[in-house]
Amino acid sequence: xxxxxxxxxxxxxxxxxxxxxxxxxxxxxxxxxxxxxxxxxxxxxxxxxxxxxxxxxxxxxxxxxxxxxxxxxxxxxxxxxxxxxxxxxxxxxxxxxxxxxxxxxxxxxxxxxxxxxxxxxxxxxxxxxxxxxxxxxxxxxxxxxxxxxxxxxxxx
Numbered sequence: 417x418x419x420x421x422x423x424x425x426x427x428x429x430x431x432x433x434x435x436x437x438x439x440x441x442x443x444x445x446x447x448x449x450x451x452x453x454x455x456x457x458x459x460x461x462x463x464x465x466x467x468x469x470x471x472x473x474x475x476x477x478x479x480x481x482x483x484x485x486x487x488x489x490x491x492x493x494x495x496x497x498x499x500x501x502x503x504x505x506x507x508x509x510x511x512x513x514x515x516x517x518x519x520x521x522x523x524x525x526x527x528x529x530x531x532x533x534x535x536x537x538x539x540x541x542x543x544x545x546x547x548x549x550x551x552x553x554x555x556x557x558x559x560x561x562x563x564x565x566x567x568x569x570x571x572x
Contacts, residue, residue: 430487521545
């Protein structure tokens with residue numbers, strides 16, 4: 417099994433998702449039971465839809481359970497804060513236009529670009545990992561090669 421690195425907050429989010437999926441599974445089981453009471457199952461649209469929903473839920477539950485089982489929680493107190501690691505919030509400045517942006521590097525399960533959270537697997541994050549404040553990095557992005565300066569690194 418492949419380990420995934422995740423923050424305490426991210427693990428809590430996964431456990432909450434699993435809890436919600438389990439509740440939804442129970443509701444779907446009730447829907448199946450009610451549909452079965454209606455008679456002929458071959459032409460029972462409610463039954464067929466509920467069984468399909470149950471199948472999808474079971475797959476999602478298995479995926480989330482696997483993520484939780486293989487999760488390695490990052491000890492944010494013990495990481496080297498002088499370098500960029502998972503969990504860091506990094507402010508970078510694009511050298512060509514002086515525009516600055518901030519991003520938090522997170523595991524893929526926590527990524528949310530709208531909130532400035534980028535996956536450590538993204539090209540930008542891969543270029544940032546291990547760098548220090550003041551370093552300049554070059555990143556190959558879909559829009560071409562860009563150069564950035566690391567302005568600040570913060571944790572927590």
